[in-house]
Amino acid sequence: HPDWLNRIVEAWCKRPSAEEASEILVRINRYAPEVTPDPYIYQMILDTVSKEKKLQITRQQPRSQAKYSRERETTKQPRDDKRIRVTSAPTVRRERSHADHALTRSGPNVSQERSHSVHNNGSDHAPTTIFYNRRLRNLFMNSSTNGDPDKAEGLLNEMWELYDAGNLSVKPDTSSYNIVLKVIAKSGRRDSGERAEVLLRRMRDLHDAGDETVKPDLTSFTTCIAACASTGDNAAAERAESLFRLLHEMYEAGDATLKPDSFAYKSLLKTLSRAANYRLGDISESVLLKMHELHENGDVDVKPDTTSYNMVMKAISKSYGVDKTKRALRVESMLNTMEQQYASGNVSLKPNLQSYHLVIMAWSKCPRVPHSGDRTEYLLKRSETILQVKPGRKIYNAVILAHARSGAAEKAEKVLERLEHENHTSPDAMSYDMVIAAYARKGAPLRAEAMLNRMQKLYDAGNSSVKPNPFTYSKIALAWLNSKSDNAINNAIKYLEILKTFRGAVAKKEFESIYKNIMNVLYINSEDSPELDKLRERIEWVRIDKACSVSLSREGGEKVLNEKPKARLEERDTPQGEAVNTTTSTNDTTLTTSLS
Numbered sequence: 001h002p003d004w005l006n007r008i009v010e011a012w013c014k015r016p017s018a019e020e021a022s023e024i025l026v027r028i029n030r031y032a033p034e035v036t037p038d039p040y041i042y043q044m045i046l047d048t049v050s051k052e053k054k055l056q057i058t059r060q061q062p063r064s065q066a067k068y069s070r071e072r073e074t075t076k077q078p079r080d081d082k083r084i085r086v087t088s089a090p091t092v093r094r095e096r097s098h099a100d101h102a103l104t105r106s107g108p109n110v111s112q113e114r115s116h117s118v119h120n121n122g123s124d125h126a127p128t129t130i131f132y133n134r135r136l137r138n139l140f141m142n143s144s145t146n147g148d149p150d151k152a153e154g155l156l157n158e159m160w161e162l163y164d165a166g167n168l169s170v171k172p173d174t175s176s177y178n179i180v181l182k183v184i185a186k187s188g189r190r191d192s193g194e195r196a197e198v199l200l201r202r203m204r205d206l207h208d209a210g211d212e213t214v215k216p217d218l219t220s221f222t223t224c225i226a227a228c229a230s231t232g233d234n235a236a237a238e239r240a241e242s243l244f245r246l247l248h249e250m251y252e253a254g255d256a257t258l259k260p261d262s263f264a265y266k267s268l269l270k271t272l273s274r275a276a277n278y279r280l281g282d283i284s285e286s287v288l289l290k291m292h293e294l295h296e297n298g299d300v301d302v303k304p305d306t307t308s309y310n311m312v313m314k315a316i317s318k319s320y321g322v323d324k325t326k327r328a329l330r331v332e333s334m335l336n337t338m339e340q341q342y343a344s345g346n347v348s349l350k351p352n353l354q355s356y357h358l359v360i361m362a363w364s365k366c367p368r369v370p371h372s373g374d375r376t377e378y379l380l381k382r383s384e385t386i387l388q389v390k391p392g393r394k395i396y397n398a399v400i401l402a403h404a405r406s407g408a409a410e411k412a413e414k415v416l417e418r419l420e421h422e423n424h425t426s427p428d429a430m431s432y433d434m435v436i437a438a439y440a441r442k443g444a445p446l447r448a449e450a451m452l453n454r455m456q457k458l459y460d461a462g463n464s465s466v467k468p469n470p471f472t473y474s475k476i477a478l479a480w481l482n483s484k485s486d487n488a489i490n491n492a493i494k495y496l497e498i499l500k501t502f503r504g505a506v507a508k509k510e511f512e513s514i515y516k517n518i519m520n521v522l523y524i525n526s527e528d529s530p531e532l533d534k535l536r537e538r539i540e541w542v543r544i545d546k547a548c549s550v551s552l553s554r555e556g557g558e559k560v561l562n563e564k565p566k567a568r569l570e571e572r573d574t575p576q577g578e579a580v581n582t583t584t585s586t587n588d589t590t591l592t593t594s595l596s
Helices: 002-014 018-031 039-050 053-073 089-109 112-119 129-142 149-164 174-187 192-208 218-228 234-252 262-274 280-296 306-317 324-343 353-364 372-387 393-405 409-420 429-442 445-460 470-483 488-499 505-524 530-551 554-571
Strands: 580-585 590-595
Touching: 002 018, 002 039, 018 039, 039 129, 129 149, 129 174, 149 174, 149 192, 174 192, 174 218, 192 218, 192 234, 218 234, 218 262, 234 262, 234 280, 262 280, 262 306, 280 306, 306 324, 306 353, 324 353, 324 372, 353 372, 353 393, 372 393, 372 409, 393 409, 393 429, 409 429, 409 445, 429 445, 429 470, 445 470, 470 488, 470 505, 488 505
Parallel strands: none
Antiparallel strands: 580 590
């Protein structure tokens, strides 16, 4: 296979050993003449021959001979120096013959200028388009998920600068632009779609001006459409839709090389599924129907599969402005179609766990629909029966969320208990938080605290994924406030004090939410009593302590904590300099705040 041949030759060139790499070509020509080596192979062999070898021979041979003579004069046996290679003239001629052999088999793809540079020991060889395309390809293959589009575009601009300076062998071609487009799409940046479209427009302008070497092909359009998915907004979806429409128009105009295939359609569906618009669900569904129509008419290049259906289901689920129940029914209808097609023998439409997760999440957004939670649990059992695999934590959490939103806290806890007894997976903090939130809506603080105790026990045993977080304590405080019990406010303030110790935007948001809820409960009752005054004063100082500890340094916080109470006491007409000690007892804790 040509790809295997590339890998083997590249391995010998990295050693480096141009002799062995060239021998591979001889063996391929002898035993497999039907395999045509890629020009990239010859470029690697030429680079291996011309790179630093002969220059090192020219510089190091006199020094090595002198070292050899000194060791002979001192009657020492000359030792082998692995760092210095003494190469004889026959070896140089043999290496030249390998280069000549590669150049002979490469045909017109390698210029005579390159051949002349190899015979001149590589001292003045000029880079070619193949050389730069290889650098771009290595940049794409070796880059991480985020890639480096700036470096790729810099290499492309460098090629144009060399070409404008007179090096005609380094002119960018369609492959050069396509590799840069792939690097941009791989980067996943917010401006990837816009940058890819600008690059594609440059290709079209050059081709319209008469440059046939940079004609945009199907890969160019498909990669540009895929780059739009990184943005994930409505503008990117419209950009991808217009690019696909242009691709289809150019194909219908007579360019058979631009016939959209399955990858082009799925790139469009992926971009549509990442945006949120009321009409994108209908558009993605029409694209899927078009794929079915083309495949049924004999187009083997376009065939819907599980990934296509999943992306359409995701786009429908995110279509805002449409009734949530209708969205859930449409998504479940598509899942039923996949199951029927798979049962009839269409293996490419076998549902996966993501398919069931999308349907369960769609029903979890319909808490007012009767038995929506039971419907998600039924879908969970269907996934186990059809797929013959155990669902993961992600699907279990979606079922727990559906029960929690519909108000069935006990059913949500039962699903959580099933998840706790699974061998292949385990619950995380989100699993427990959703059950706690369900009990908070019902005003059942003791059940919520029982869930917290289970979380804390698992965390103390070493399970860091169930560590209680600000959301956990916030919902337990809300559960106490909704319970309307006698000690509800005291217990809510206890958890507010725990929230005070957390840092970050999420902790601040939860703290402010519980603070406002407690203050609303306190000031609903307008009666003036010493007990209410103490509670109001206590909650105010907790909030001041939180603000000081977050916004100031340790030294500055201590200073303000000593100054702010004075200002507060002056507002309440308390004599300055008098110490006020407020002690409030709760169930298990005693908070003593000294104000001076």
